[in-house]
Amino acid sequence: AQSVTQLDSHVSVSEGTPVLLRCNYSSSYSPSLFWYVQHPNKGLQLLLKYTSAATLVKGINGFEAEFKKSETSCHLTKPSAHMSDAAEYFCAVSPVSGGYNKLIFGAGTRLAVHP
Amino acid sequence: DADVTQTPRNRITKTGKRIMLECSQTKGHDRMYWYRQDPGLGLQLIYYSFDVKDINKGEISDGYSVSRQAQAKFSLSLESAIPNQTALYFCATSDFLGREQFFGPGTRLTVL
Numbered sequence: 001a002q003s004v005t006q007l008d009s010h011v012s013v014s015e016g017t018p019v020l021l022r023c024n025y026s027s028s029y030s031p032s033l034f035w036y037v038q039h040p041n042k043g044l045q046l047l048l049k050y051t052s053a054a055t056l057v058k059g060i061n062g063f064e065a066e067f068k069k070s071e072t073s074c075h076l077t078k079p080s081a082h083m084s085d086a087a088e089y090f091c092a093v094s095p096v097s098g099g100y101n102k103l104i105f106g107a108g109t110r111l112a113v114h115p
Numbered sequence: 116d117a118d119v120t121q122t123p124r125n126r127i128t129k130t131g132k133r134i135m136l137e138c139s140q141t142k143g144h145d146r147m148y149w150y151r152q153d154p155g156l157g158l159q160l161i162y163y164s165f166d167v168k169d170i171n172k173g174e175i176s177d178g179y180s181v182s183r184q185a186q187a188k189f190s191l192s193l194e195s196a197i198p199n200q201t202a203l204y205f206c207a208t209s210d211f212l213g214r215e216q217f218f219g220p221g222t223r224l225t226v227l
Contacts, residue, residue: 009155034215043119043205043218044158051214090157102173103216105157 002027004093006106014114019063019078021109023091026072032094033074034103035065039087047089050074061085086113118142119219121206127225128196136191136222138206145211147189149173149181152203152221161204164189165211196226 007022025031032051036044048059050067058064067074076089091106119140128134138147145166150158150173160173162181170183178200182190193200206219 004157006157036218041220043220044207045218046215049215092158102160102163103158105159107155107157 002031002093002104004091004104004106006089006091006109008109009107010110010112012112012114013081015083016080019076019081019085019111021076021089021091021111022073023075023106024071024073025091025093027093033065033067034092034094035059035063035074035076036090036092037061037087038090038108044090047076081111081113083113083115086111119206119208119217121204121219121222123222124220125223127227129227130197132196132226134193134196134224136204136206136224138189138191138219140187140206140208140217140219142208142210142217143186144208144217145186146209147183148207148209148216149179149189149191150205150207151175151200152205158205161191193224193226196224198226200224201226 003026005024034049035047037047038044047063048057050057055067063078065074065076088108088110090108092103122137148163149161152158159175161179164170164183167183180192204222207216209216
């Protein structure tokens with residue numbers, strides 16, 4: 001069975017410092033992995049997706065994620081946090097490589113950015 | 116105009132009432148989905164539809180039903196609402212390859 005674990009429910013950083021949001025997954029198949037962001041009172045927006053090409057994937061708004069198959073992880077990073085990055089972030093896995101069957105979401109990580 | 120719209124955006128109802136949440140999309144996508152979001156649980160899939168004649172149960176379909184009236188419309192119904200169905204509900208769409216899901220703005224439902 002597929003599952004996604006986001007290791008931190010809350011992360012707090014200062015503006016201008018690096019962001020690390022951690023995600024581990026389990027999947028019987030070669031998965032596709034997605035990071036979504038949800039700003040308050042908004043729907044989910046795709047940040048980036050990994051579909052078994054390069055292990056380092058660049059997304060929007062300066063975010064990137066490194067896929068490590070040996071560690072079954074796909075952590076989201078950003079070199080310098082901005083106040084507008086404050087939101088909730090979801091990692092999701094799809095068990096079908098390169099396509100989609102069902103998305104399985106992690107519980108989310110709420111990112112706070114302080115001045 | 117938004118590609119995926121949901122109505123209503125907020126709804127308060129009472130236990131036992133029937134309620135329908137509606138989703139429309141202008142992306143021309145075949146696939147549509149309904150999720151519920153609860154704090155600390157992420158999103159859970161309720162139902163999904165790969166085309167008008169293909170509807171499938173997700174992880175938590177009990178207490179819910181859906182109708183795919185057209186390619187662009189997918190409705191979620193709560194036949195007899197109960198308080199633990201209080202949640203944020205999202206509709207999403209994807210193309211037939213399912214490379215990315217596009218989400219609506221959500222409907223906040225409160226069942227008293």
